[in-house]
Amino acid sequence: MQGEGVAFCYKSSLNAVVLDTPLPAGLEAIMLKLVGDGTRGTLCVGYYRPPSQGTALVDYITTNFDRLMTTHHCDNVIIIGDLNPRGIQKSFDSLLTVHNLHNNVSFPTHGSGSILDPVIADLPPQEVCCYPLGPVRSSEHEAILTRITFKRTRDESSTRTLWQWEDADWEQLRRFLEATNWASLLQGDVDQQAKRLTEVLTGAQKQWVPHNQHRVRSSDHPWLGPQCRLASDNKYRLWRIYKRNTTQRNKDHHKDAAAHMEATQAWAMEQWVESRKRKLRGGHIGSKQWWDLVKDKQGEHITSTIPPLLKELLTSSKEKVN
DSSP states (O other): OOSSOOOOOOOTTSOEEEEOOOOOTTOEEEEEEEEOSSSOEEEEEEEEOOTTSOSHHHHHHHHHHHHHHHHTTEEEEEEEEEOOGGGGHHHHHHHHHHTTOEEOOOSOOBTTSOOOSOEEESSOGGGEEEEEEEEOTTOSBEEEEEEEOOOOOOOOOEEEEEEOGGGOOHHHHHHHHHHSOHHHHSOSSHHHHHHHHHHHHHHHHHHHSOEEEEEEOTTSOTTOOHHHHHHHHHHHHHHHHHHHSOOHHHHHHHHHHHHHHHHHHHHHHHHHHHHHHHHHHHSOSOHHHHHHHHHHHHTOOOOOSSOOOOSOOOOSHHHHHO
């Protein structure tokens, strides 16, 4: 090693796993996996880059980022340490841009007045707060306290149907409902009538209301919709093109795609926040749903003793009782 090496200290109560990850010669880094409720977790990378080393460490993280996250089943990443980014600002900025990361340190961390010890994460900035604690003994570096808000683990992957009600063909839907012979349709007991009514209405909805299937993964943010995923996939596609052919044109295309993805995510997050606000202050939801929204916003786990309905509609009185 060219420097002093890297050490990671953590409480024994923390569910952390040291990852055996071979590194190229000369790179000083250690990796932990902070495990949540399941098998997935957060990748935590600690490093030291001597000023004379060049861009090797940052280039390694940039190139191997996706592989490390996939191999170790991690949904988020936190990168901390003494990076000395002043001499490698271009590579440092590229790392942040390519993988949509954010440096959460905005204050000097060194006696020279520079930020030499960034705290990099892919979490929303409002969930990561960094505070200066002052110099550590005779060191010119300042200690940094970082508080991270981890939300509760969401359910496993599922598929949602997104209905585009603003593009619905209301005229055709109205004509269909007016032309339906309800007298001949709604016969039998109340359970049979409810079943037939449900089939007719859901069938008409599928026919006259545009919709698509959206896959929701356990690691997704609640505001992550199809537009965000499309922008993210396009950015990654252009990044692979740029890596295969490092021309200025390909670089500019990837940079534009990264900016578009950030703008799309900011828009989606704002829409989600406004939707939550409308629900909480609108008075159109029950008290139980209101408290569920509040607890989910605070990251608290909501436990229910009632098993969920998995792609099933219960319409008869017997089914509802059981």
